[in-house]
Every structure is written in C-alpha cells, then in structure tokens.
Amino acid sequence: MTQHLPTLDTPLRIGTRGSPLALAQAYETRDRLARAFDLSQEVFQIVVIKTTGDAVQDRPLKEIGGKGLFTREIEDDLLQGRIDIAVHSMKDMPVQQPAGLILDTYLPREDVRDAFVSPNKSALTDLAEGATVGTSSLRRKAQLLNRRPDLNVVEFRGNVQTRLRKLDDGVADCTFLAMAGLNRLKRDDVPATPISEESMLPAVAQGAIGIERRTFDARTSDMLAAIHDSPTGERLAAERAFLTALDGSCETPIAGLAVLENGQLRLRGEVLRPDGSERIHDDQTCAVEDGAELGCAMAEKLLAEAGPGFFDWR
Secondary structure, eight states: OGGGSOOSSSOEEEEEOSSHHHHHHHHHHHHHHHHHHTOOGGGEEEEEOOOHHHHOOSSOHHHHTOGGGGTHHHHHHHHTTSOSEEEEEGGGOOSSOOTTEEEEEEOOOOOOOEEEEOSSOSSGGGSOTTOEEEOOOHHHHHHHHHHOTTOEEEOOOSOHHHHHHHHHTTSOSEEEEEHHHHHHTTOTTSOEEEOOTTTSOOOTTTTOEEEEEETTOHHHHHHHHTTOOHHHHHHHHHHHHHHHHTTOOTTSOEEEEEEEETTEEEEEEEEEOTTSSOEEEEEEEEEGGGHHHHHHHHHHHHHHHHOTTTTTTO
C-alpha cells in the first residue's frame, strides 16, 4: 500500500463544490485520510469545481434539472481523471451513479435534524397566520403546509450564507437549514432551533458525507476503506433503497430516516403531495443487513397506499 500513497509529486486530488460547507466537508475528508495514513495535508489537493446548481440561483432546481445539477460537472472531472475522489453531501446525490463511478464510502453522520431559523421566533408555532417562510426544499415546503396550510412559502435558494443574508433582508420571516451544515460550519451564532425527527422527518441521507471514486482505482479504494463508517453506510443503504424505489427526485417530497437501535435497523419514511394536502408514512424495523430490502418494501407499500392518482402532479 505504501507505494500507492499520495506524495507532493503525486497528490490525491479531492473534487468539491466551492461553497463554505462543501469546502468544510472536503477538508474533513482530507484530514481523516491524513490521520489514517500519517500523511501531511500538503499531499492532498482540494480542487473546486463550479456546478450548474451553484451557477443558476434564480430558479427552482426542479426547473433546471434536479439534483444532478450539483454533481454532474464534478463527476465528469472524476471520470476524466482531473480529480481522484469527489466529496458530496449525500442528500444532494442522485440515486444512480454514472458508469465507471462508485459511491461506497461515508463519513460518520452528523446531526440529521432540520433547524428552524428566525431572528425573532423560536418555533414554527410562533409564526403568525400567513407568515412568509423561505425554503428551496420541496420536502420542507410540503411538510410545512401539511401542518400549517396558512403559511406563505417562497423560493429561498443559495448556500447557508446566502439564505441567512436573505433572512436578514426580510425576504422571509424564517427559513430552515440542516443542523449538520450549521455544525460543520461552526455557526453557533445562527438563531437556530433543532426540530425533532418526529416533527419533521429529514431528507434521505441528510447529514451524511459521501465520497465517490472511479470503480477500478485501486489506490483510492484502499485509502477510502480506512475512513469508511459502516453504521452510516448501513443506514444509507436502507434510506437510498427507499428513495430509489419511489423514483425520488427534487420534484418529489420524500423524507426518510434509518437509525440503528438495539442491534436492529428502524426505518421511517413518508411521501407528501407538494401542497401538503396529503401525507402517507410508515415505520418498520428489520435486521441491519436487511435494510435495503426493507427500504424497497416500504416504498412499494407507500406507493400502493397512495393509489394511482397521488403522483399525478409529477
């Protein structure tokens, strides 16, 4: 293995988006690899790649192509050999990878919860009737309207810093961010209140970092195996199987969370209409190794419950 480790002449190139959160995730990956192999940070190169999702900020994702807009250019560079690995927020990842790439390494998962963020309110229940809520997430919008159909939900795209700035400018009374992102950015200054998973089930794979590589790259495969977190992988296997079987995309309000409890895996999932008028959900437990099978079965159960008209809006 030693002869395959990166050096100053042959650095390991880590591809990432350029937002502060994306960079924080890339640095965490670099630091974990450096510690695992007792290497200097200098033998790793962070390569910032601008994606279409970052470049186009004035339209909802569903209008310009969905989740792949945050990964396509990075994956192209990975396939072309311009980078060696790619670091992603797993909740942004399409369920299928391009031929020649594999996603099988996950770092320990952060806080999965959503956070209610407002300069002068501490909870959703504090909002006045008709209050304006900013979010770019179709899932969050549907979940909010399911509980509070009186709310006015407006598009609120951008990275964490951009959305906080919009909040300061009065574009909305509140917004929602992922606790994981706030924690990784060390933003204790943000007026954020965590929301329990029971109140707002998070997005599939929220809080998880995934590392993508070329399928037959032995050097990166060996190195990444040393930092892979198996419990996170087990949880995501169930969640992403659930998402895949539902044909999930940015146009579908889907939530899902797997947790490991007492040697078993518990999976909760839900699907909503975009206007929040209807919500179907399930909660089941299985052996850890059967998580992906349960994810598929739960999706099929919810699809059957939804009936043929539920997804007519797609």
